[in-house]
Amino acid sequence: MATVAVIAHDAGGAEILSSWARRSGNACLLVAEGPAVAIFKRKCPELTPMALLEAVASSDWLLCGSGWQSALEREAIRVGRAAGKKTVTFLDHWVNYRERFKDGPRLLLPDEIRVGDVDALRIAQAAFPMHPIVLEENPYVLDLLDQIDAIPQRTNKVGNVLYVCEPVAEHAKLAYGDARHFGYTEHDALQFFLDKIHLLNDAVRPIVIRPHPSETAEKYAWALNATEQEISFGGQNTLLQETLAADIVVGCESMAMIVGLLARKRVISSIPPGGRRCRLPHAEIEHLATMGGGRDG
Known part of the structure; x- marks a missing residue:
């Protein structure tokens, strides 16, 4: 079982990452700011937010959201790379993919990008044709479907x-x-x-x-x-x-x-x-x- 630093600011990424943390079976370390704090408190109350540098140092790899309201996720990719840790971003929407990774005039991409459906896969492959992109069932959608069915x-x-x-x-x-x-x-x-x-x-x-x-x-x-x-x-x-x-x-x-x-x-x-x-x-x-x-x- 790996130790994963999950890092999110915006609500969309936080919903996916919190559902992933509940389902993955991995030990998770939480770095949360902004709207993500309340989402993790509701869905993963056992996780206590910690500082980015501490979480990166204590983890095996990083799973990040992708927001535009904060630079937190991009900073996590930068810090993770410097520490030699694998960085992964789970995209939570279908728009503005390249803009999510803009770091000044360049793109700051993680080692791997994950998407939750075939439409997102198609869009991501067009936006990042040479980058590793993995299709994985969206854990937030799985949670929602379970709740709707109940x-x-x-x-x-x-x-x-x-x-x-x-x-x-x-x-x-x-x-x-x-x-x-x-x-x-x-x-x-x-x-x-x-x-x-x-x-x-x-x-x-x-x-x-x-x-x-x-x-x-x-x-x-x-x-x-x-x-x-x-x-x-x-x-x-x-x-x-x-x-x-x-x-x-x-x-x-x-x-x-x-x-x-x-x-x-x-x-x-x-x-x-x-x-x-x-x-x-x-x-x-x-x-x-x-x-x-x-x-x-």
Whole structure:
């Protein structure tokens, strides 16, 4: 049994790595910052966060997330390499693969990249054609499927909506120096959804707005006065709990939308016309910008 340093900051990577830690049978040392701290505390309470240098020195190899909100994972790759330890990154999404490894003008790649499905494998092989890429079942998805199968599905569809947010403008500003680089912001997308909610052809009832783990509900308080629909804010329960309580999951291109697909919910992208098209490769996702005869940007 190996000793593995698991290192994460962003929520997406933390969900995968915490599920991996629970399933792997390896001894794990945790380095967590930002949203990852709460995720590991909920899923792996026996792991106590420690300093990066200490974890690297005491481990056999490193398993990292891949975030854009922090340089922690890239620093882990750098430190691991300097210590002669194998470094592995498990990609948690389907977009911005090269940007996740940018270290100034160059790429700082781990020894191995892991992906959790064939779509991610195809995208990663195109982004890193000469790099070792391994397909491994996504442990977070396996956990979700186990939990979904254990919970009876509701049969009374009443049109409840879970709107999942992501800090689009912050990401664009950090990566490209322009908050509107993608042609829209998270506020544009939410406003577009509220304006076009009638296109869903459902008797839409309450809307729960779930901020991204790095955001607060106050950021979206303006939405309370932007529609006649009943709005409340989520985030107090787990993503899966709030997904299962909804009939429709709406967002831009968040991993939370894939959780909606796994839970067999109707899933819709709210990226407005003029914005970059949703890059999630899942054909089941509907696009609000093309409903009612509209055209996607």
